[in-house]
Amino acid sequence: MRDRKRVRFAAPAGAPRVPEPKRVAVVGGGIAGLTAATALAERGVTVELFEREPYWGGRVGGWTTKLPDGSTVGMSRGFHAFFRQYYNLRALLARADVELRPVTDYPLLDEHGHTDTFRGLPRTPPWNAFGFALRSSTFTLSGLRKVNMRAALSLVDVRVPESYEQLDTENAADFLARIRFPEAARHLAFDVFSRSFFASPQRLSAAELAVMFHLYFLGSAEGLLFDVPREPFHTLWTPVTDRLAALGARLHPATPVTAVEPGFAVHTADASYEVDGVVLALEIPALRELVAASPLGPPEWRDQIAAQETAPPFLVRRLWLDRPVRADRPPFLATGGLPPLDNISVLDRYDADAAAWAARSGGSVVELHAYAAADRETTGKELLARLHAIYPETQQATIVGDREEWRADCPLFAPGTYFRRPAVATPVPGLALAGDGVRADLPVALMERAATTGWLAANRLLAGWGTAGHPLTTVPVRGRFGPLRALARLR
Structure with missing residues (x-):
């Protein structure tokens, strides 16, 4: 973590461990579920961790x-x-001494055979963006002159959740067309990012694209490498689950949860578990299915879950x-x-x-x-x-x-959906959500959103029991450059 402007959110205060025995069911053994389970187990909570697949890690499993x-x-x-700006995911991996190795470069190839790389670029914004543009054959001087700089200022004035209020109703394709980036440059600098969300630019929120560009490029000095x-993914999560078992968690792989009753009773095909709290850390299709099968929450919340879409x-x-x-x-x-x-x-x-x-x-x-x-x-x-x-x-x-x-189980971040996404907090006391499709109101995405919401879900349950939570770290929550932010607000 080299970025001196990264933001650390202090852990919610409370007792170092739960003052009396508590049992929580974490449903879903992907990144979000493993994070929530770790956060709870470290505070003395007895965790029952359920995963429908025979392996751990969810979409990052093997x-x-x-x-x-x-x-x-x-x-x-x-x-x-x-x-490297996945601070909250790396906090989980560091606890289990999971090793990562650097990839020194990854080229970007376009349809004309042009290749751009990130090797040797400055880490610190805006010099990273200037260096990339100056070195790239796709960012020609004539093309850059056509850029709508006033519209492009949205990329340097990113604030969460304010940027969603401004840009979420527009799709990424129209947003980039309005900025008038050269077409080839759009393919390399933005379409690659957009499709990382498993959606075409026409189906991705412009706000999501702007926040993503902030997270990976203009808002972070960690670099884009x-x-x-x-280790291969089929052994990657073993140190994490071994540590959970050592903390007293009970692991239930290949065990789908079929329903959750208020109170809470968690049902599988073969058994039921009485618990004090529940974290649902599921992919969108599985979350929709489980909520539909469970008598949880008011109708409007259930309808909100049912309305969540998956990407193509x-x-x-x-x-x-x-x-x-x-x-x-x-x-x-x-x-x-x-x-x-x-x-x-x-x-x-x-x-x-x-x-x-x-x-x-x-x-x-x-x-x-x-x-x-x-x-x-x-x-x-x-x-x-x-x-x-x-x-x-x-x-x-x-x-x-x-x-x-x-x-086809990744969340779709379509235009106009940000404020309709489910949050970590739910209307059911003792029930929290986690996952990369859950709203966090922080500049996070993909695996980092899954880990971040896992910490947040655990913190919410722990706070209800007067127990200390866990700190979080993110890239800056707004654009790094005061003069450019001020100029953007004059548009």
Whole structure:
């Protein structure tokens, strides 16, 4: 954590541990659930942690699969970047000594073959943005002259939640068109960000895009490079769950919760658990289903949960090839304007399991992502064609193993929905929500929003029992530059 302007929110005050025995059910074993469970268990709460899958980590979890050559290898739902401004997620990982390794660069490739990188850029805004623009062939002087600077000031005057009040009704595509960024620059500087939310710019809130740009670029001096786990995802969360067990938590993998009754009684297919509090840390489809099956909360809150939308499907295709890709290929390549491909990962460059397979076989492990995809079969074929065009050496490779993950369970941050998203606090005393689809009113996103809401959900329950919560850290909650903020408010 190098950014001296990062903001630390003090832990809510209270006793160091719960003054009398308390039991809480945390439903969902992804990042949000693991964080909430850790926060509660550290304060002496007995945690019952339920997860419907046989593995932990949710969308950042993994499992093993067997290839036709007899190899047992790791599989997951796709690549994830652990950015250095993910302070609250890293607080969870640090407790369990989970190791991350740096990715020194990730190029951005557009449809014209232009490549931009983040290697060697200054960390501190605005010099990082100036350096990127000056070095990039997509930000030409003539193009930059056309930019609507008054509209662009929204990107340097980000405030949460005020920016949502100003921009949430507009979609990201119209917002970027209003700013008049050059088209090629939009693909590289913004579309890549937009599609990280599993939605096209036409279906993403302009406010969400602005806050995301603040989090990763204009609001943070941590830089836009990131780290990745040394361990594959199917073992990544073991230190976290081992620590939870040592703190007295009871872990229930492969155990879906079927209903929650007020009071609280948590039901599974085989048992019921009487608890003092509940954290629902679920993906949007599972949250809708569980609330619909449970007599919890007033009708308006239940309707709010039922109305939450999911983003379009995404496809992850992982290939085990019989020969290596070229040595100069980066571990991670983002693409813009090359649908349906959004990125290519060469897993054996950083994943221990993939590296071991590549060393044994002499091959390589390559992963392709398509966000906001329309058709599974067509998308899979087009991804392979894009790989062959971008990395021609793969055309002659034999596919030793081929696995696909087609999912549609990420939250959709559509225009006009921010103030209709469910919050951590609920109208049911003792019940809290957590997850990346839950509103936090802080400049966080993706995995960091999941972790942040996990801490917040635990803090809310702990406060009700007079017990100290946990501190939070974020990037600055408003734009870093006072004169530019003042100028933006004169628009």
